[in-house]
Amino acid sequence: MSKTLKVFIDGQHGTTGLQIREKLEHHPHVQVIEIATERRKDIDARKALMREADIVFLCLPDDASKEIATELYQMDSRVIDASSAHRTDPKWVYGLPELSKTQREQIKTAQYVSNPGCYATGAILLLNPLTEQGLLPANTAIHINAYSGYSGGGTAMINSYESDETPPALALYGLDFKHKHIPEIIKYSQLARRPSFIPSVVPTRQGMVVLVAFDKTELNSTTQAIKQIYQNKYQDEAFIHLKEHDLEQDKFLNLSNLNGSNHCEIYAYESSDQSQVLVVARLDNLGKGASSAAIQNMNIMLGLDEALGV
Numbered sequence: 001m002s003k004t005l006k007v008f009i010d011g012q013h014g015t016t017g018l019q020i021r022e023k024l025e026h027h028p029h030v031q032v033i034e035i036a037t038e039r040r041k042d043i044d045a046r047k048a049l050m051r052e053a054d055i056v057f058l059c060l061p062d063d064a065s066k067e068i069a070t071e072l073y074q075m076d077s078r079v080i081d082a083s084s085a086h087r088t089d090p091k092w093v094y095g096l097p098e099l100s101k102t103q104r105e106q107i108k109t110a111q112y113v114s115n116p117g118c119y120a121t122g123a124i125l126l127l128n129p130l131t132e133q134g135l136l137p138a139n140t141a142i143h144i145n146a147y148s149g150y151s152g153g154g155t156a157m158i159n160s161y162e163s164d165e166t167p168p169a170l171a172l173y174g175l176d177f178k179h180k181h182i183p184e185i186i187k188y189s190q191l192a193r194r195p196s197f198i199p200s201v202v203p204t205r206q207g208m209v210v211l212v213a214f215d216k217t218e219l220n221s222t223t224q225a226i227k228q229i230y231q232n233k234y235q236d237e238a239f240i241h242l243k244e245h246d247l248e249q250d251k252f253l254n255l256s257n258l259n260g261s262n263h264c265e266i267y268a269y270e271s272s273d274q275s276q277v278l279v280v281a282r283l284d285n286l287g288k289g290a291s292s293a294a295i296q297n298m299n300i301m302l303g304l305d306e307a308l309g310v
Helices: 015-024 043-052 062-072 103-109 118-132 150-163 182-188 223-234 287-301
Strands: 005-010 030-033 055-058 079-081 112-114 143-149 196-202 208-215 240-242 264-270 276-283
Touching (some): 005 043, 015 030, 015 287, 043 062, 055 287, 079 287, 103 287, 118 143, 118 208, 276 287
Parallel strands (some): 005 055, 240 264
């Protein structure tokens, strides 16, 4: 491709915006156009750059994304929103290409794409194939746990952890059962019953694991069949990998192993009596869970190789 494509990041000084900006420095077909620091809150200056850009990234708080979206609806701009503001909005295409056979094409032709949440990415990649194939009844009571590096909390949490000589070893949150990723997990995992979801933050900068445990009575299948479902679903996907884990060789699964990448690994474990199953997704909360996924979506929208710059 000879043409250089222009990208504007609205909110490029936040955690995700900075990551996208850094990754795009090495993208062979993209030029990031920037707004002067003193004009970052100038709506007219922002709108002018949005009109100039081939793709606009919104890396803003939810309310700010909703506010600027009302302006964007009056333009021809193509937009990727990194916030949770539009993830279940029917006007926006959900930016998880691996969700279904048609999702990639929907992203390619979309004007508005909503980038998935980091926890939601892991949960949906685990649950959607099981509900889709009828192994997991949609009304099952599902309990999701997850652990993430502190960068998922944005600039304030990063500063808090990195300035504290003794940060907490484990900090639970979402204890009101209202985590903002739950609506997209319900919608795109095809659940008929609201799951419980309690994430935790650990004192490492990035990395993530998402876990869902089942009693065998809740699943209409064997662990081997579950693995085959994942294999069939993701075998042609460059960034999603079903992995085997020999617990005799290594009893631990480190949440940071995929840092700096757009990859997600899926594991399935069972108890010795085969009565319980645990499925796990491992990913980088800043990679496949945020900036790398956003660039993957950009590449799809622009007709480029998905792996460029991720």
